[in-house]
Amino acid sequence: MSDIMRPIPFAQMMDWILTEHANLGSVFGVRKIVRHEGGADPIFNEKIESPFGPAAGPNSQLAQNIVASYVAGSRFFEVKTVQVMDGAELSACVNKPCIVAEDECYNCEWSTELEVSQALNEYVKAWWACKLLSRELGLGAADGFVFNMSVGYDLEGIKSAKVDNYIESMKDASNTAVWAECRDWALANLDRFEHVDAEFVNSVSPHVSTSVTESTLHGCPPAEIERIATYLICEKGLNTYIKCNPTLLGYDYARARLNELGFDYIAFDDKHFVEDLQWEDAVPMMRRLIDLAASHGLAFGVKLTNTFPVDVTRSELPSEEMYMSGRSLFPLTVEVARRISAEFDGKLRISYSGGADARNIHDLYAAGIWPITMATTVLKPGGYERFSQIAHILEGMERREDVDVAAVTALGEKATESSLYHKPIKPAKPHKVSAPLPLTSCFTAPCRSGCPIQQDIPAYLHAVDEGNLAEALRIIVSRNALPHITGNLCPHPCGAKCERAFYEAEGAQIRTSKLKAARGGFDEVLAELKAAKPAGSSDKRVAVVGGGPAGLATAFFLTRAGADVTIIERTNRLGGVARHVIPEFRISHNDIDADEQLCLAFGAKVELGREVKSVDELKAEGYTDVVVCVGAWAPGHVGLEYGEEHDVLEFLRAAKDGEDLSALGSDIVIVGAGNTAMDAARVAKRLPGVENVRIVYRRTKRFMPADEDELQEALADGVEFCELLAPKGVADGKLTCDVMRLGEPDESGRQRPVATGETVEVPATAVICAVGEHIEGGVYASAGVEVDRKGRPAGTATGVDGVWAAGDCRRGPATFVEAIADAQAVARDMLGADFNAYAEANAAASVEQCYERKGTLSTEAAPLAHSRCLGCAKVCEVCCDVCPNRANVAIDVPGLAQHQVIHVDGMCNECGNCAVFCPWEGRPFKDKLTLFWSAEDMGASENRGFLPQADGSFLVRLASGTGAYDVDDANCGLPEDVRLTIRAVRDNYGYLLAK
Incomplete structure (x- = not known):
């Protein structure tokens, strides 16, 4: 029974130790x-x-x-x-x-x-x-x-x-x-x-x-x-x-x-x-x-x-x-x-x-x-x-x-x-892959599953570690059209899935390595892209409305797949929010220029200074398809009962253009707590004449939507956080706020703010609203696209033939990497584009390198020279690492590409530690193929697993039922991976079996 530990007889333990060391060079998995x-x-x-x-x-x-x-x-x-x-x-x-x-x-x-x-x-x-x-x-x-x-x-x-x-x-x-x-x-x-x-x-x-x-x-x-x-x-x-x-x-x-x-x-x-x-x-x-x-x-x-x-x-x-x-x-x-x-x-x-x-x-x-x-x-x-x-x-x-x-x-x-x-201010994001733990062949790169574009992260990290920046960038641009922008600004949801984050809080250096590859491999890769022929040919003539990150990425993928693409941008420069809004201390114009060159490498054309009013005008010009990629530029509103509020995007644009903003005064209040609010607060802190910048938020810092690093950077810049305050109105240099308390969780899982009946005043010569921008819906309306109450279409395929959507106008305010994911979807659905040029498991670090990195923390005296990637898709075994009793064992199975994990029932007391760290939604001590030492233990457990029988067969219990099987018979009826795994235990890991 799983929660009862069966001490291993000394003879079996020594046989295990000596045989494992002779065959593998390890002892109880310790290499x-x-x-x-x-x-x-x-x-x-x-x-x-x-x-x-x-x-x-x-x-x-x-x-x-x-x-x-x-x-x-x-x-x-x-x-x-x-x-x-x-x-x-x-x-x-x-x-x-x-x-x-x-x-x-x-x-x-x-x-x-x-x-x-x-x-x-x-x-x-x-x-x-x-x-x-x-x-x-x-x-x-x-x-x-x-x-x-x-x-x-x-x-x-x-x-x-x-x-x-x-x-x-x-x-x-x-x-x-x-x-x-x-x-x-x-x-x-x-x-x-x-x-x-x-x-x-x-x-x-x-x-x-x-x-x-x-x-x-x-x-x-x-x-x-x-x-x-x-x-x-x-x-x-x-x-x-x-x-x-x-x-x-x-x-x-x-x-x-x-x-x-x-x-x-x-x-x-x-x-x-x-x-x-x-x-x-x-x-x-x-x-x-x-x-x-x-x-x-x-x-x-x-x-x-x-x-x-x-x-x-x-x-x-x-x-x-x-x-x-x-x-x-x-x-x-x-x-x-x-x-x-x-x-x-x-x-x-x-x-x-x-x-x-x-x-x-x-x-x-x-x-x-x-x-x-x-x-x-x-x-x-x-x-x-x-x-x-x-x-x-x-x-x-x-x-x-x-x-x-x-x-x-x-x-x-x-x-x-x-x-x-110090505990991070923000609670950790869920690290699990949203899928059940497989019975066999479970090694995966959880970072990749957490990435909206399924970036081949271990592969490019390995290339960076090897010093091959051009190869790393080739891997990146196979899925990512904006390596410089995402190398600076991606909120890296992949990092929340990274097993290395259980070593160091920041996990593998994914975003940093991406930017290093983008800058170091740019010239070589750009020249290759310009010289390359499109991956296919198409009679599609596509208008991409909007030249921001979503539009650039869409043009990149479509032209690479053979389409004739024109980007139509209403301003005088491509780059959208990254170019016009996000402050230069967060991303340089040089990096935005580099991504613009990458995205135009396959020949996309550009029209600047043109605002598109309807799809019909584009169809009349001979475009077969229109991809709407306009940003969420319509301002959100705090809803002040009185007083003036300023739009955050307009404020950031004006600041980036160097306009005189002295009229905002010495005490600026930002209402909102997302990443845009952090940008606005940090920009305001740098304005001449500004003495105090405060962020007013109706919840606490722990529940702010801003990412932890964005929050920490704002704090480091001296921004003051005013928590549990909901703005009412501004007058005479003061913002009156309701004092809130946190009540029961709402549908987002965050505790709902509830007014206490008290009010306070916050000094405010200007109030900037950063509570979420909205989608401009004119183009959708003209094309007959149905949208939800937030102005969003059904998906990248809008439901109207030949009309597509990507980025903010598809999701509402979105991240750059989500915009790239939409661009991929458009290219995949419109032209059948394939984004699997690199098999990340094969391109990642070697098995030996993965084992060498296990267990080593980066210390102040000896920081790690490499990207810290553990190569989980090739060598995970985290459930084996964290089991105190060594009840999870990784074995090599001839005929299967991956190592397999066997759970040894008699050595487990169901402490649950392996379930905490497994990247899947699963519990290895319950969900992995289990070796039983006795019929009594197998009968007391519900695990899928196997028990050796006196006649050489194995009693095997799977979801389909229980039966005795000859694992030497390829036609015995067992799934092949299960049969091969049991046979490998018998033939090569006999010390696991009860004597």
Whole structure:
């Protein structure tokens, strides 16, 4: 059954490890295997080659999780917490899914879901596996890593027979059955090793752990915390850390700090702050325990910090309360570290876990904070291989014995300034592909699906990375007629789908790379286009009404497909909004000129200074088709009860033409909150004599339609945002506004603004309306085109023969890339144009390059030189990366182009993490082809999957039903991709099958 983990027998696990490494060079999917060749630092009378590893959590729960961490470079393992409540009893208390790590991480589980005896077995198996691999694979010294126990949550539970046996057996496992199992297997299988012999096997120490982290649930009384620590030190002789809670900071500090960093939506009250350990109690208790441990010759320290309890308010998890970790916890944990290090003059050992990752671990370790454990970062795409980067970052660093208080203080200040720890103002856009997760062959480029023109993004990013800018531009212009304009101004909806956005907030450098290719490859590609013959021939003579981006793109695609095209533009220059409205600090005339040349390369003709009144006049001139591409130039209106408002497009045009706008005065108010409003505000801020520019919006910044980067640029320019205000009227230099509050969500999903009955006045010498422009409908009316209440036709094919539409006049105010998409549709439907010249999966980075990029974050010290593209269409495997238990496995299937993902039912506890990051609308742990280890488990699951049978056949359940199949028979009745996948598991991945 999917939510019940079945521990892998040691023999099967070692067979898996050795066979996978021999065949693929990886261990549990980890390809970036780290070998420590330097020395090791002492800790607890033991040694660690590197001071980091997995925190007590999902990544240290099973033996394979620990092994994956070890081969990726970890050397300090805080194994998952055990307590008296365990197994089925505990599992019944944990609602599933229990993890969501999309940004800051939340979980609603807290200790091992195994029985305590099973947990012991897992840790001993992992101990043995790491020892054997250290020697066999040359990963480092066999005694170069440390296992740290974690126990909770009350003294009586810790004293219980099963937890006590666990502690004693971790201290010395030599008399346990699992120890004998592992030792005997190793001795019986020496022939499978090149560097492991009997002497080494017999030298493996049975002292699995000599240290413990005391984990206390929120609300544990100070006296109980101290009693537990005293017991662990005095009665169990263990080096002891106490895990502290971020509630030590007090409610007011925590609330203000999270608000300051943009996490104001995270809900919690002061309950835990009142009930948890208080600072005035913690400090003297720590002093007593320092002395107590020293008297017993043991180490004492604090573990900072536990997770942070918050309320479930947005259905994040099926629970009432959940525990927060990750980047939102980092600033709180660093502050706890600062206070404790200052109180104890840096002499109290601090073990750290609170949002550590590759971008801050250097500074943490340099400050003398170690060992460092992590969970959130390795629950994200890249998974355990994020540890590999961390191992290299820490390589060769000198260790401090005390904590540098000034350095920790600087860390806290850096967190305040760094965007890493600030939540974006706007909520993240949905990253899922709007389609169900395929059972097989699911690798896809989600960025491409998010792009209105289906741009071959991985292909051109790879070409840019290779330095071949002309080839990159060839790929781009196969679908995109305006690479310079979109390279500057595209809102890049593709970025919302980018899996790299789970590494860095900006994701792959898609728009930046496009502009680099456009500028760098322009001369060569333009010459090629001018010399090329159209892709086809046509008797179509087409008039394109409007020479803005939509008209230029339409002319490009139609002439490339063989049509005779004339652009008719009412102004004296082509380029539309990009040319006449958008400020030059956002796009230069040179870039607009370049796209104009590209779009005219196939011979489109141009008539300037002509305004078209009707389709009939064009048809009379012999045009077979008319494509209406006029922009949304008709002004929108705020609807002021009194006073004057100015149209935003007219304002921007006048400013760009250099007209005198001093009459607008010193205090300009922009009403609206889209990207055009941001442009207007930034332009107004640059006008001579303007002192203040304010944006008035009836909702909050979080609900503004403007893109995050546009919003941030306006803020950086000094624009003031006046939220929750609805304009009434302007007079005597003041704009009177209704004060609003946010009510229930409307049809757009945003909270509806509701008037409170209060009003305020905002200084306003001029009010500029930026609330949405309208379509000029004259040409449509003359042609008999039916339009909706917003003046839009049915589609690019308007319903009137020979009359087409693209851009704003088809959609209402649209983005440039949407205008290009319309131009594609016109060319496709009118002339059968084909936009599939490049197969992006084949042109993208190689499989080896894709694997090399996995898990590597761009850091301040080592920014990535390439575009950051992960090549998802060629190598996705994100569900494999993020599974702590390695329950999703990517396999090579002869006969199929893509790797296939197999879900191993027995290794899954339905934490749900893979569903969070999968680019499809699906849950890999439910929707991928599932391997079952027993008929019982298959019967308890609804997954489509397969189970080996004693006679060599496979019991296979698909949507069509269940049956036994001979997968060697091509005519057995199974879908071919399913048959080949099952056969590949049997033939090449037999270690996945239960023995």
